[in-house]
Amino acid sequence: xxxxxxxxxxxxxxxxxxxxxxxxxxxxxxxxxxxxxxxxxxxxxxxxxxxxxxxxxxxxxxxxxxxxxxxxxxxx
Numbered sequence: 001x002x003x004x005x006x007x008x009x010x011x012x013x014x015x016x017x018x019x020x021x022x023x024x025x026x027x028x029x030x031x032x033x034x035x036x037x038x039x040x041x042x043x044x045x046x047x048x049x050x051x052x053x054x055x056x057x058x059x060x061x062x063x064x065x066x067x068x069x070x071x072x073x074x075x076x
Contacts, residue, residue, distance in 0.1 A: 032043045052060035
């Protein structure tokens with residue numbers, strides 16, 4: 001049995017979530033890319049500080065992916 005494209009259910013469509021803030025996201029991405037310091041740069045430091053403050057803790061650590069976050073959490 002084959003399915004035509006009109007019969008397929010999309011796995012995940014999160015584009016609607018980004019619509020209201022898409023221009024903000026693009027502006028931040030463009031700024032970060034133009035500065036070229038997205039690895040251990042100002043944007044990362046600002047994110048870590050803001051995240052730590054939101055979590056009401058002294059420190060925040062940015063990692064490369066969710067798997068790294070889980071491993072770091074388990075080691076802690």
